[in-house]
Amino acid sequence: MFAEALEDILRDRCTPAVVRAIEAGDDPMLLWSAIAEAGFLELLAPESAGGAGLPLDEFFEVALLLGRYAVPLPLAQSMAARALLPEGACPAAMLTFAPGLRREADGWCCPQVPFGAIATAVLADDGDALLLFDCQDAQRLPTGVAHSQAAGLRFTAEPQRFARDGQALRAWGAALHAALIAGAMARAFEMTLQYGNERSQFGKSIGKFQAIQHQLSVMAEQVAASRLAARAAFGAGTAPGLLQAALAKARTSEAVVPVAATAHAVHGAIGVTAEYDLQLYTRRLQEWRLAHGSEAHWHPVIGQALLDSGAPVADFIRDLAAA
Amino acid sequence: MANLLDNFAYATVPPHAQAFRAEVRDFLATEMPTLPADVRARSWMGFDAGFSRRLAARGWVGVTLPQEFGGAALDAFSRFVLVEELLTAGAPVAGHWIADRQSGPLIAKYGTPAQKAFYLPRICAGEAFFCIGMSEPNSGSDLASVGTRATPAADGGWRLNGRKIWTTNAQNCQYMIALVRSSGDPQDRQKGLSQFIVDLSLPGVTVRPIEDLTGDAHFTEVFFDDVSLAADALVGAEGQGWEQVNAELAFERSGPERLYSSIVLLDRWIEVLRDSPDASRHLATVGRFAAHLAALRHLSVSCTARLAAGESPVIEAALVKDIGTTFEQEIPAVISALLGEDPQADVDAELLRTCAYVSQVAPTYSLRGGTREILRGMIARGLGLR
Ligand SMILES: Cc1cc2nc3c(=O)[nH]c(=O)nc-3n(C[C@H](O)[C@H](O)[C@H](O)COP(=O)(O)OP(=O)(O)OC[C@H]3O[C@@H](n4cnc5c(N)ncnc54)[C@H](O)[C@@H]3O)c2cc1C
Numbered sequence: 127m128f129a130e131a132l133e134d135i136l137r138d139r140c141t142p143a144v145v146r147a148i149e150a151g152d153d154p155m156l157l158w159s160a161i162a163e164a165g166f167l168e169l170l171a172p173e174s175a176g177g178a179g180l181p182l183d184e185f186f187e188v189a190l191l192l193g194r195y196a197v198p199l200p201l202a203q204s205m206a207a208r209a210l211l212p213e214g215a216c217p218a219a220m221l222t223f224a225p226g227l228r229r230e231a232d233g234w235c236c237p238q239v240p241f242g243a244i245a246t247a248v249l250a251d252d253g254d255a256l257l258l259f260d261c262q263d264a265q266r267l268p269t270g271v272a273h274s275q276a277a278g279l280r281f282t283a284e285p286q287r288f289a290r291d292g293q294a295l296r297a298w299g300a301a302l303h304a305a306l307i308a309g310a311m312a313r314a315f316e317m318t319l320q321y322g323n324e325r326s327q328f329g330k331s332i333g334k335f336q337a338i339q340h341q342l343s344v345m346a347e348q349v350a351a352s353r354l355a356a357r358a359a360f361g362a363g364t365a366p367g368l369l370q371a372a373l374a375k376a377r378t379s380e381a382v383v384p385v386a387a388t389a390h391a392v393h394g395a396i397g398v399t400a401e402y403d404l405q406l407y408t409r410r411l412q413e414w415r416l417a418h419g420s421e422a423h424w425h426p427v428i429g430q431a432l433l434d435s436g437a438p439v440a441d442f443i444r445d446l447a448a449a
Numbered sequence: 450m451a452n453l454l455d456n457f458a459y460a461t462v463p464p465h466a467q468a469f470r471a472e473v474r475d476f477l478a479t480e481m482p483t484l485p486a487d488v489r490a491r492s493w494m495g496f497d498a499g500f501s502r503r504l505a506a507r508g509w510v511g512v513t514l515p516q517e518f519g520g521a522a523l524d525a526f527s528r529f530v531l532v533e534e535l536l537t538a539g540a541p542v543a544g545h546w547i548a549d550r551q552s553g554p555l556i557a558k559y560g561t562p563a564q565k566a567f568y569l570p571r572i573c574a575g576e577a578f579f580c581i582g583m584s585e586p587n588s589g590s591d592l593a594s595v596g597t598r599a600t601p602a603a604d605g606g607w608r609l610n611g612r613k614i615w616t617t618n619a620q621n622c623q624y625m626i627a628l629v630r631s632s633g634d635p636q637d638r639q640k641g642l643s644q645f646i647v648d649l650s651l652p653g654v655t656v657r658p659i660e661d662l663t664g665d666a667h668f669t670e671v672f673f674d675d676v677s678l679a680a681d682a683l684v685g686a687e688g689q690g691w692e693q694v695n696a697e698l699a700f701e702r703s704g705p706e707r708l709y710s711s712i713v714l715l716d717r718w719i720e721v722l723r724d725s726p727d728a729s730r731h732l733a734t735v736g737r738f739a740a741h742l743a744a745l746r747h748l749s750v751s752c753t754a755r756l757a758a759g760e761s762p763v764i765e766a767a768l769v770k771d772i773g774t775t776f777e778q779e780i781p782a783v784i785s786a787l788l789g790e791d792p793q794a795d796v797d798a799e800l801l802r803t804c805a806y807v808s809q810v811a812p813t814y815s816l817r818g819g820t821r822e823i824l825r826g827m828i829a830r831g832l833g834l835r
Contacts, residue, residue: 319834333835334835336829342832342834343826343832344772347775350748352744354459354748355740355743357459358743376736376737377741377744424736428739429731429734431736432736438719439715440537440709440712448462448467
């Protein structure tokens with residue numbers, strides 16, 4: 127229900143042209159306000175705080191859409207922040223999550239912050255507490271990657287501190303990006319399939335060639351696996367579990383390379399042009415693969431937990447699926 | 450179309466089937482023979498009539514068949530759980546496997562009342578083991594070209610002539626369900642094919658085991674030399690064999706069967722790692738396999754939910770089988786490389802034997818039940834590309 131309402135807005139307001147313009151530095155506030163004013167930021171806030179108290183599994187559909195529409199704003203993070211921070215503590219800011227935090231002599235540094243180039247607040251975790259930074263005086267360190275909205279952030283002003291619920295921020299960061307990846311993949315797949323049916327060479331559509339069909343079949347397998355892997359992190363409870371998020375992020379991140387590769391292979395040269403929309407999704411896929419830990423980060427976390435569990439592998443994954 | 454992907458709705462195993470898991474585990478704890486990992490790794494190639502009969506006595510052969518025939522009348526989720534437990538334990542399931550999964554449900558769906566009354570109770574009692582007679586020397590992927598022929602006989606029965614090959618476990622089975630041509634020519638393709646239940650003890654039937662590269666003889670060649678079949682050997686309608694076979698394949702391809710062929714090897718490797726000082730180097734590999742299995746199992750459970758709802762997710766099952774066998778084949782490939790990493794190191798002998806066996810047979814995972822290329826063709830059709 128919420129997902130459909132959001133999609134109505136995104137379809138009109140978050141077109142590929144808008145995505146490109148915001149990436150190029152246009153003011154994001156128009157799009158942001160359209161979504162904020164419709165109340166979507168409060169989806170995860172408890173009903174007692176005037177939010178929608180949306181269950182996690184329904185929120186998954188929302189996060190998926192944000193990926194699917196390549197939304198160039200930290201909306202998923204701002205929504206999830208309402209579930210992480212105490213009631214009423216979340217600022218009305220364009221808030222994002224820091225994947226990492228380093229104490230430095232004159233302040234703090236957060237490397238590779240998704241949407242760090244435009245965010246107005248950042249939530250980080252120092253292992254003891256959640257730190258809420260105001261980006262007003264932050265020094266932004268662009269990555270130098272063309273069109274990327276990620277940036278490193280340096281803060282000198284003191285952050286606000288809030289109690290920390292275990293590794294909730296880390297789990298949220300991974301789970302959200304797994305869902306965003308799944309959403310962007312779904313769109314890249316649709317475009318690729320459609321292109322396979324429309325593009326004609328040697329007198330027939332290229333989708334009629336068995337070699338292309340098989341590539342698309344394998345791509346479909348990766349996309350289907352990614353979507354359910356991501357979905358599984360949005361189970362019962364009010365926050366994704368760390369290991370569930372780890373499984374989701376590891377699996378979706380690993381699928382990024384084959385999915386993006388096939389999307390581009392099938393599209394031929396047109397697919398890598400700035401003008402064609404495919405790049406809006408595949409660029410994000412590559413960036414989100416790294417965000418909040420790639421599979422190289424999460425695989426050992428899962429492996430350690432499995433060894434520690436003493437259980438056979440099927441029992442281990444099943445216990446996580448049930449939890 | 451893209452709908453194919455939307456058909457994979459997230460589902461979880463419902464509580465009644467979870468509760469059933471505890472019962473299955475209790476049974477395995479007492480009734481499963483103690484076997485080394487390299488023997489357990491043979492699981493669905495492992496024939497042990499005694500084990501199959503004990504399972505039948507417990508009520509778990511013919512798990513989805515109606516109670517009036519001795520079946521357990523359990524739903525697809527309970528079967529999922531049962532199969533998952535049997536395969537992860539590496540139980541020797543070859544005896545009853547095909548009858549439980551394919552032949553029993555086929556007879557229950559298409560058989561006459563007399564056929565149901567005769568075969569189903571025997572299947573459920575673990576007395577009638579079945580094999581699948583589809584492939585022939587000249588009909589592999591192109592199954593519609595089968596040439597084994599049933600010709601009508603004067604007494605209303607049929608005369609059967611021809612040859613089947615790669616028939617798993619025929620040497621230990623009482624019956625085969627054979628796909629044969631009952632009218633027309635091979636050029637007629639899907640038309641004119643029928644399924645017959647062939648009693649393998651009939652005169653004119655010869656079963657010859659074929660040794661495979663591991664030294665086992667799990668599959669066979671089966672010759673039919675003027676075999677006389679009674680009229681009631683025909684199962685389902687004459688000429689409807691193709692449709693029937695395809696319905697059967699939906700059961701064959703969607704289950705946990707397609708995820709766990711290498712699981713005994715993976716678990717054995719992990720056990721050895723737990724006792725090894727060098728486990729930390731392999732955490733990423735272990736974690737990656739767990740992440741893959743978790744996602745695959747979600748796909749398989751999603752298909753099971755469709756089966757439980759009475760649907761026949763044939764194309765979804767093809768998708769699960771293709772990605773599932775890819776995973777099953779990666780496990781021995783990766784573990785082999787790691788076992789050979791240091792030529793100076795001792796390797797746990799049981800692990801080495803298990804890895805050798807699984808590595809040798811792993812190529813069959815993407816052959817049996819339809820090859821990778823055929824499945825990808827089906828998925829492409831499901832995507833609207835053909
Ligand atoms: C362990 C094992 C157990 C088996 N058990 C049984 C059983 O119990 N009963 C039974 O009936 N059969 C059984 N089979 C047979 C199995 O179903 C066949 O092996 C399979 O269908 C492939 O047929 P084939 O071996 O003749 O290969 P072929 O059909 O000759 O194929 C050879 C290669 O060509 C490729 N190919 C063929 N056609 C195409 C195409 N149109 N496009 C692209 N590539 C193509 C195939 O994918 C394959 O890679 C078993 C096989 C194995 C390995």
